[in-house]
Amino acid sequence: MVKYLSTEWAEQAKKKILTELDKAKDLKNMNASLLNVVQNVPPDNKTVYFYFKFVDGNLEELITGSDESIKQKNAEFTITGDYTTFVKISDGTTSSAMALLKGRVKLAGNKMKALTITKPIDTFNACIKKIETEY
Amino acid sequence: MKLTDVLETTKREPHCGLCKIDFLGTGVCAAGKKHGFVAYWPEGRMELARALAENEVEPSEALIDIVNSCNMCGICDRQCYFITQRRPTKAQQALKDYVQTLKPNMIKHTPEDEIVKDLRSIVGKDWATNDPIIIASYLRSIIKQKSSGQYYVVMPNTTEEIVEIIKLANKHKIPYLPRGNGTFFGVVLQTLLAEPSSIEQGIVIDLWRMKDIDVDPESITATIGPGVTSFELQKAAKTHKLRANVAEAESCVCANAQNLGIITTWSNTYGWGTDNFIDAEFIDSTGAIQHLSDKDIPNPYASEQGLMSLSLIPSVIITKLTLKLHRIIEDEEPVFIPFTNLPDALDLAYNLARRNIGISLAVLSRKYLTEFISPTHEIAEDFNYIAEKYLKLNYVVDVICDKYGKKIIEEMAEITFGQTMLKSLILGSSKLASMKDSSILKMIAEEEDPLKAVFAGPMLKHFEKGLAASPRELVKDFDEDLRDFFEKLYSKPELTDSIWLHSFRILPCRMERKHMWMYRGGYMPGDKKTILKVVDALEKPAQQYHIDGAFGFLSYLERGKLAHLEYDYYYDHTDPDARKRVNKAIVESWRQQFAIPGVTPLEFICSKGLHRKEHIIYPLPAGLSEEELGHFEELIETLFGGEDTW
Numbered sequence: 160m161v162k163y164l165s166t167e168w169a170e171q172a173k174k175k176i177l178t179e180l181d182k183a184k185d186l187k188n189m190n191a192s193l194l195n196v197v198q199n200v201p202p203d204n205k206t207v208y209f210y211f212k213f214v215d216g217n218l219e220e221l222i223t224g225s226d227e228s229i230k231q232k233n234a235e236f237t238i239t240g241d242y243t244t245f246v247k248i249s250d251g252t253t254s255s256a257m258a259l260l261k262g263r264v265k266l267a268g269n270k271m272k273a274l275t276i277t278k279p280i281d282t283f284n285a286c287i288k289k290i291e292t293e294y
Numbered sequence: 295m296k297l298t299d300v301l302e303t304t305k306r307e308p309h310c311g312l313c314k315i316d317f318l319g320t321g322v323c324a325a326g327k328k329h330g331f332v333a334y335w336p337e338g339r340m341e342l343a344r345a346l347a348e349n350e351v352e353p354s355e356a357l358i359d360i361v362n363s364c365n366m367c368g369i370c371d372r373q374c375y376f377i378t379q380r381r382p383t384k385a386q387q388a389l390k391d392y393v394q395t396l397k398p399n400m401i402k403h404t405p406e407d408e409i410v411k412d413l414r415s416i417v418g419k420d421w422a423t424n425d426p427i428i429i430a431s432y433l434r435s436i437i438k439q440k441s442s443g444q445y446y447v448v449m450p451n452t453t454e455e456i457v458e459i460i461k462l463a464n465k466h467k468i469p470y471l472p473r474g475n476g477t478f479f480g481v482v483l484q485t486l487l488a489e490p491s492s493i494e495q496g497i498v499i500d501l502w503r504m505k506d507i508d509v510d511p512e513s514i515t516a517t518i519g520p521g522v523t524s525f526e527l528q529k530a531a532k533t534h535k536l537r538a539n540v541a542e543a544e545s546c547v548c549a550n551a552q553n554l555g556i557i558t559t560w561s562n563t564y565g566w567g568t569d570n571f572i573d574a575e576f577i578d579s580t581g582a583i584q585h586l587s588d589k590d591i592p593n594p595y596a597s598e599q600g601l602m603s604l605s606l607i608p609s610v611i612i613t614k615l616t617l618k619l620h621r622i623i624e625d626e627e628p629v630f631i632p633f634t635n636l637p638d639a640l641d642l643a644y645n646l647a648r649r650n651i652g653i654s655l656a657v658l659s660r661k662y663l664t665e666f667i668s669p670t671h672e673i674a675e676d677f678n679y680i681a682e683k684y685l686k687l688n689y690v691v692d693v694i695c696d697k698y699g700k701k702i703i704e705e706m707a708e709i710t711f712g713q714t715m716l717k718s719l720i721l722g723s724s725k726l727a728s729m730k731d732s733s734i735l736k737m738i739a740e741e742e743d744p745l746k747a748v749f750a751g752p753m754l755k756h757f758e759k760g761l762a763a764s765p766r767e768l769v770k771d772f773d774e775d776l777r778d779f780f781e782k783l784y785s786k787p788e789l790t791d792s793i794w795l796h797s798f799r800i801l802p803c804r805m806e807r808k809h810m811w812m813y814r815g816g817y818m819p820g821d822k823k824t825i826l827k828v829v830d831a832l833e834k835p836a837q838q839y840h841i842d843g844a845f846g847f848l849s850y851l852e853r854g855k856l857a858h859l860e861y862d863y864y865y866d867h868t869d870p871d872a873r874k875r876v877n878k879a880i881v882e883s884w885r886q887q888f889a890i891p892g893v894t895p896l897e898f899i900c901s902k903g904l905h906r907k908e909h910i911i912y913p914l915p916a917g918l919s920e921e922e923l924g925h926f927e928e929l930i931e932t933l934f935g936g937e938d939t940w
């Protein structure tokens with residue numbers, strides 16, 4: 160059991176993506192970088208960043224933390240929302256696309272391109288959902 | 295009477311919400327008016343009778359109060375019968391009998407938790423609840439059926455109270471969602487759009503109490519609260535010889551403004567969305583109050599286009615809206631031009647729109663005409679059959695214009711009919727239905743041009759005489775105890791007055807009396823070619839999935855440059871297989887609509903800021919490529935799962 164968004168969780172997420180997902184079939188050779196801005200993370204309501212970058216379907220980087228430098232990474236897409244919503248996305252109660260549709264998260268970035276990565280991102284989320292996580 | 299005895303009726307409750315307004319001059323349910331929560335209104339009693347019968351909720355103390363608050367006065371029977379021919383008192387009787395069977399230990403007490411306590415401290419103890427029975431009455435009209443979330447319902451009376459409610463929801467990190475009269479939810483919650491449009495847990499903010507209306511005849515405007523319905527605003531405007539550009543009677547105007555921008559047949563002259571909005575007060579998700587007239591607010595018209603822009607949840611709650619009203623012209627008259635073919639009807643309507651003729655201008659389908667003006671669904675079906683088979687009447691260009699407009703139309707169209715014929719059709723609809731396959735209809739069908747023969751030729755007099763139109767004739771097959779009431783009702787001039795009916799729109803709900811339906815269509819360029827392509831894109835998926843699809847109405851904006859089409863899918867929402875098929879047809883029709891340049895499907899018009907058409911419809915979208923449509927399918931799968939899960 161690892162704590163959601165901790166360094167250990169990020170390590171496990173990386174491992175899972177690299178070992179379980181096929182870059183062409185599952186990740187559609189996607190080229191994208193995405194910054195999740197997770198607000199109000201307990202216990203002290205901090206903001207935690209969760210950033211990842213894919214190049215041609217290869218995971219280049221996946222990091223989490225409160226360090227402002229993560230925010231500066233110039234991600235192509237930024238998804239901002241409350242911790243409770245990210246937990247629901249992470250545990251599979253909802254999808255990031257549904258959370259977006261319901262206005263529970265906000266997306267900044269090119270919407271037409273976002274459309275092309277909804278499926279691989281969904282597969283990505285389904286994969287990291289399998290990490291035994293403590294919220 | 296057992297709850298299961300009325301289950302067939304209660305399962306079909308469409309939540310049309312009309313019985314919450316006094317649209318027939320009968321008054322409304324006294325218990326509903328006093329207590330406010332949907333549970334105390336006829337629609338809520340219907341829903342509770344269903345939910346209890348289907349074991350979706352257990353009896354609580356509130357149930358006893360709800361059941362006892364009804365004195366079986368029968369107002370709801372008259373109202374609902376007018377629309378659906380159902381009798382809510384039957385459900386109420388079943389509830390009364392059910393309550394008699396309950397032992398005291400079966401009635402649950404609902405303890406007050408911290409959130410409901412805080413809500414009550416904001417709105418007063420009578421206007422907030424966590425009682426499961428009251429919450430269950432909101433099932434299928436803002437809460438998804440079988441939802442397991444923890445809910446609260448609150449009925450604020452002021453903007454400041456809503457601010458406090460939002461802050462409380464944010465403090466507890468729970469969602470909230472406003473409800474006007476629940477009619478949008480009543481329709482979409484039966485489809486795959488249920489999840490993105492409903493609330494999965496949290497606070498239902500029922501805005502029904504906020505009913506301030508202030509008409510300013512000097513500036514020809516009205517300022518209203520979020521609980522004001524179209525009917526109520528229209529009534530207030532009419533006392534000043536003014537008209538509001540509002541949609542169907544029971545929708546709350548603020549909800550409609552936010553939700554679809556208020557689509558009407560009057561758009562030819564009065565426009566759409568912000569064409570009519572002057573100022574608005576709204577509350578954002580942090581609880582901050584803003585006004586359209588404030589200089590420093592974020593752009594309230596901002597909206598996105600395209601596939602990723604679907605959004606069925608409001609981003610703000612409108613708490614006050616100031617709208618333009620319009621002067622009623624003394625010589626307004628209805629003119630109807632009947633057609634057999636859609637392309638011909640579109641040609642004329644487009645020509646009128648381009649010339650700005652017609653204050654109200656629409657192409658109406660046979661389905662709408664017959665369903666709206668017939669007092670029962672059975673009569674409507676016969677009327678529909680007769681219109682198609684014998685009269686060859688499939689579309690009407692439906693115009694309300696001044697006397698000069700009328701002259702021009704009569705010059706442009708060979709066959710027209712007016713108020714007198716419409717009145718005859720309304721009051722004679724039952725007689726007409728009884729003439730199904732009669733020799734006079736066969737004679738008409740044999741004419742070279744049946745439309746001309748009936749509406750402008752030698753058969754006109756015989757046809758009108760044959761209808762024997764009278765209120766007494768109309769109601770002769772109604773439930774016996776209601777006949778006198780309806781005979782008097784249909785004798786009132788407004789019930790057969792086309793202009794009144796277009797303004798007050800008490801009839802559209804009749805489309806949901808037999809089956810549920812789902813609005814389809816959207817905005818598009820007003821040229822015939824595009825419109826016919828869109829009709830095809832909606833019709834084909836309906837056929838493919840065996841859904842009863844029908845053209846509804848088409849209206850214009852900007853002198854015919856743009857058109858709005860409503861095309862409806864009718865289906866039995868109590869049949870899981872029909873629901874699956876309708877969902878498949880919806881998705882397939884989106885695919886086909888998005889491929890047509892210039893088209894924005896209706897669902898993608900929803901909840902788009904304050905509905906400024908220049909932000910939503912322009913630039914006219916290019917049709918999507920095959921590759922983009924492929925991504926669209928992936929998006930649908932991500933959102934709703936595979937076809938099998940819908």
Ligand SMILES: Cc1cc2nc3c(=O)[nH]c(=O)nc-3n(C[C@H](O)[C@H](O)[C@H](O)COP(=O)(O)OP(=O)(O)OC[C@H]3O[C@@H](n4cnc5c(N)ncnc54)[C@H](O)[C@@H]3O)c2cc1C
Nearest residue numbers: 474475476477478479520541545546549550553557608612
């Ligand atoms: C039979 C029928 C015919 C119709 N015909 C037309 C038509 O011709 N033209 C047309 O434009 N529409 C039409 N509609 C659609 C309907 O008018 C709109 O969906 C309208 O919003 C429904 O009003 P309501 O009060 O029932 O809204 P609800 O169902 O209560 O709510 C609709 C949406 O608005 C939100 N909402 C409610 N109040 C507010 C508020 N104050 N501020 C912000 N958001 C709010 C809700 O959260 C929800 O998302 C029709 C619907 C029916 C059932």
Ligand code: SF4
Nearest residue numbers: 310311313336337374
């Ligand atoms: S169908 Fe309409 S009028 Fe009848 S009970 Fe339901 S909401 Fe009221």
